[in-house]
Amino acid sequence: MTDAPRLDHQVCFALYSASRAATAVYRPVLEELGLTYPQYLVMLVLWENEPRGVKEIGEELGLDSGTLSPLLKRLEALGLCERRRSGEDERRVAIHLTPAGRELSRNAGAIPQRLAQAAGLTAEELDQLRHTLGRLTAALHDAH
Amino acid sequence: MTDAPRLDHQVCFALYSASRAATAVYRPVLEELGLTYPQYLVMLVLWENEPRGVKEIGEELGLDSGTLSPLLKRLEALGLCERRRSGEDERRVAIHLTPAGRELSRNAGAIPQRLAQAAGLTAEELDQLRHTLGRLTAALHDAH
């Protein structure tokens, strides 16, 4: 046997597992809203400020049009947003929330508490974790 | 506007982003080995101990047969492993490494260093992060 890396020593695997476990906790709650986790992320972006272009949304979430175009079509099919070609720049598609889309934020308010409750970490630990992950993500993006 | 949750306050999004950024750093390195990140994880499990059943591998990684069955077929097509029906229990499929599969671990030894270098965190910070993520993942699984 060689000096193969150990699974349980890998930060990358720890991130991968924690991320999947976290979305798994969100899944049943989001299912009540009829959303997947990535769809919920897009709605978060739109609830903060809309209308937004596809590219803007992608920059917030780190996703490209290959992921977002079909996802936004599904949100439109759900009646939560509308895709309108911009008048000034015909390349742009502005994503507007519908009344139903805005309404949904009311039901989404309590969602982040779920994770906090299930996390088994103190508020300070969660806060520090978020901060460390933010630094890590930024550094990894620079490296990439 | 309502009290919609803020994207940048969400630990779940921080995990999701960090996880994708980390696998993005691994991707070009793994591409040289001809592996995706989940395939690399399966190889890590097998390098540690083989043969293994599909279920065992799934328990290590938190993946089910719906994900692993096609993934293992692709690893077999790459000539890295073989799937053999167990004699004692005909339901089981034992995954054996081929010589090429074992050989690959030689080239994989330096991979985890990549992330450590790109992470922009100290060794202690990475260690603590891994530990916190481990606790978090365990708690989230309990909650789920």
Added chain:
DNA sequence: TCCACCTAAGTTGTGCACAACTTACTTGTG
């Protein structure tokens, strides 16, 4: 013994991620 139940693996279908490419529109420069 038999058969209801359990278990391992595989299959099907949906929805991300992401690379690579296409299309349509805009802009800067000669």
Added chain:
DNA sequence: CACAAGTAAGTTGTGCACAACTTAGGTGGA
């Protein structure tokens, strides 16, 4: 003005995740 270069969004193809289901083999009582 013309047109090369750039940009926004969409499309195509591959490979996860995961739910729901199927298939086939094993197991433990009544």
